[in-house]
Amino acid sequence: MESIIEILPANNSEKVLRSYLETETSYALLVNGRRGIGKTFFLKNKFLSQAAKVKVYHDQSKYYKPVYISLFGLSSMTEVYTLISLELLPFLKGKTIKISMGIAKMFIRGLLQYKRAGNIDDFLKDISRISKSALEMKELVLIFDDLDRLPDTVSITEFVGFVNSLVEHDNNKVIVIADQDSITDQKNYLAVKEKTIGTTVEFTAAFNDSFDQIVLEKYKKAGFEPYYKYLLELKPMIRELFQAAESTNLRTLIYFLQIFDKIFHDVYYELQLDQNDPDDLNRFKLQEIARFAGSVCIEFKSGSISYTNTQGIDEVAAINAQLTQEFLRKAFSDNMRRLNDSATSKEEKENEQSYKDAFVAKFYSNKTYHFYPSIFRFVTGGDDFNKNELLADLKEKIDDRRQKIYRQDELLNALGYPQCYDLDNDELRKLTAEMYELALQGLFSLDRYLSVFHFLERFPEILAYDPKEVTEKLKAAVREHAANFFYVPMLKEHFDVKQEQKNYEYFKDLFLVLNEVNEQVSKEMGCKNDLDLFTAFAQDPDSFYKAAYEQYSDRPILATWDFDAFYSRFREMTNNQLRGFSNFLKNRYLGYEMPRWTEMEFFALLKEKLNDKGEGEPTLRDMILEGLKEMIDQILQKPTLDALKMLNACNFFSNCAT
Structure with a gap:
């Protein structure tokens, strides 16, 4: 059978599907599209209700009854009959409803597999009395979703054969939804597809229609009026983010709306947006939050970043993504960062640098970028949302002057x-x-x-x-x-x-x-805050790491510490805290930064302390400390940032002189 390919947005797909119902057919229709693009959402929220208003082609006195079945997680074809039967139960509970023999066979076959169906006789007592009002197979529009998620325990050949028996012998209307490129058994699928699938609708989501429908169903009808109104206001920005990422994944959109729902309601009154004339700065802050949350949601759901792998976006300075002159270069020198690295490390660093740059350029073109740890952790599943931390960040990063x-x-x-x-x-x-x-x-x-x-x-x-x-x-x-x-x-x-x-x-x-x-x-900031940083390390190492990553990446903070006071706290740390400190040193001095000349004494003293091994059977703590010692050896072997800066400065002024 020749396959007719139509590449259509959601609103046109509806016309094609309706035409399929209103036409004499002996084939199934396939709705094909990438996972998450919105095929299921469209079918469930728009097409099902429309299909129920279309008259049956073979009996204009009746209307189609759509039956939606997901194939995801099935263990056998028998379960398909069971699911169809359970979906038919609401139609059969009316006392005047009768069913044809074709439906009865499928119905019995399904319910016999489902022990909790109740008294089957109550639904089948009139099976032998076929009348004009009986429910027939031709009235059903069977919609099978997730063909690409069909497990290995169910043969693709067996399922397509089942569909073929429905459409070829009884002229049933069958719609199959899939991302056919993701079907595992491509060989057998392609062999049986041509015989069964007559029309393939290549589905592309219409963002505006999908967005409007989602926020209407989930928020306006649910009574979340302020959030619903703000989402409509935010719609152009959300569309911009998804277009920038070339994403049409509605699951990601829904995930963002759910994430931002929590953030919005936690900060809505704090930012005084419930007033008739809210402050422009507070409105800007909320949009700033939404842009960051949306950007991270898109990248997180695509698998590009995770709670434990930020890909360096937390290290990007608060700079405008599109600098307005060719001579304003990115803040960090790739050559400096890659010195002394192995070939593998060099490749990783280049990828990380390009990802950071790409992230900011993609989502923050012509806008200033800020990293918000509280939102990142919440979006990526690392922690619950911390309202107070976010509000403090907003106050610091976006005050009136800035x-x-x-x-x-x-x-x-x-x-x-x-x-x-x-x-x-x-x-x-x-x-x-x-x-x-x-x-x-x-x-x-x-x-x-x-x-x-x-x-x-x-x-x-x-x-x-x-x-x-x-x-x-x-x-x-x-x-x-x-x-x-x-x-x-x-x-x-x-x-x-x-x-x-x-x-x-x-x-x-x-x-x-x-x-x-x-x-x-830099000097004024450092003199004021170095002591605070050691206090943070001594009392709460996590707060120290956070401050060091976000605010003091360019300061030799370890050089100003009293080593004896540090080592006293170091010895009290738990094994997990030692691992945290080890990761901090690895990320800062081996992966991200180089040690300053003034910090080398600190590392030398720490190495000397770690060389004093205890006697007896090795413990987990001994292994952690041994790994830390090896890392410090690598740090001590690296060139210092000060030396490289001096070399660059000499080159700079040498060029100036010439």
Whole structure:
């Protein structure tokens, strides 16, 4: 039998399926599509109700009765009859309903396998009296879902043969749902498919229709009006995230809606969004939460990340994903991170780096990215949602002053390439002047000031800014507003202006001041917080690891600790706590960071302590400590970050001199 292929979105699939019911057929119809795309949701929530309104082709006085059966988890074909029988029970409980002999045979065969069916005679007492009102097989629309999940205990040939007997001998309407590429027994499936399947509908989900239907059924009708209204408002952003990931998986969408439901209701009143005129900043915070939760949900459900494997997205600095100049490079140097690694390690690091970059670029194009540990743990199943932790993160990361930076992002994006070429002269002058004014107030992050300068010095025929005057004013503004800035890790890596570029000397002059202020911010932050970090380690190691990963990746925190005080706490740690500390050192100094010169003494002292082995039979603790010692040996053999920085600085200033 020739197969007719139709590639249709959900709304057109409905027309094809209806046409199948209204036409004389002797074949089954296959709805094919990737797992999770929404085939089952569409059939259950839209088509079943529509099918029940279609008149039976062979008897226009009756309407079709759809029967939905999932093949997932079956152990034998006999269970198919049982499931059909159980689905028919609601139709047969009416006193006036009679059944034909064809249904009776299937019904008896199924119920005999199901001991909890009750008194079968109550349903079959009129089986011998066939009348015009009897329920016949031709009235049924049998929908078999999850053909691709049919277990090995059920032969694909046997099942398709069963379907063929229904459609060929009795002209029954049978719809099969599957991801046919995932069917294990492809050889036998393809051999019997042509004889049984007449039309294959290649199903593609229509996001808008599916989204509207899901939120209507799950939230509006359930009485969650505020959440339902906010989801409609959030719909364009959610669609954007799924399109960016090239995902049409409705299971992932539903998972996100369930996850975000909990978060939304926990922070809704805290952010005062129940007011008639909620604060714009709080609305922004909620959207920030939704974007991060949605991004992590998509990647988690695709298997790209997990609770124990962040793929490095927790290490990404809070930076704009699309930097507006070619000379603003990513914050971390791949070459530096891969030094001294094995070939396998190099490949892993390259993949990790590319994944981090891809994640931010995919979901945060032209937007500032923040990592929220409380949401990540909740989405990936590592912990219940911690409202207080999230609210504290929001307060720290998106306060009133930092919120202003988002206007700066908008300006840089509007003035960036190629968008700037769509501006007329008046728009270009207006946006550039606004950017300049905000820069002089110290409201850009340090890594954006080179972009600001470039946008001022270009197009001199139209803008007419003096590059020397601009440089001096920007330098003075950065120094004056030093207290406004957050530390930017590896800022030196952002400089890639070529000597042949116009106004190179001014770029270099401004960049030296940016680094001067950045180091000043780093020093002030470090002096204040190093003692707090040791307190965190001594009292709650997990809080220490969290702070070290998120805020102090570029500081030699171990160098400032009193080693005796550390070792006293170290000896009291449980085996699991020792493993946690070992993982911290591995991730920070072997996988992510390199030791600072000033930290080497700490590691040397710890190695010396670990060399003092006890006598007697080895214990689990001994094995953990031995593994820790081997790791510290590797750390001590690595080059230090300070030495590499010094080499880079020498190269940088050497290039400047030439």
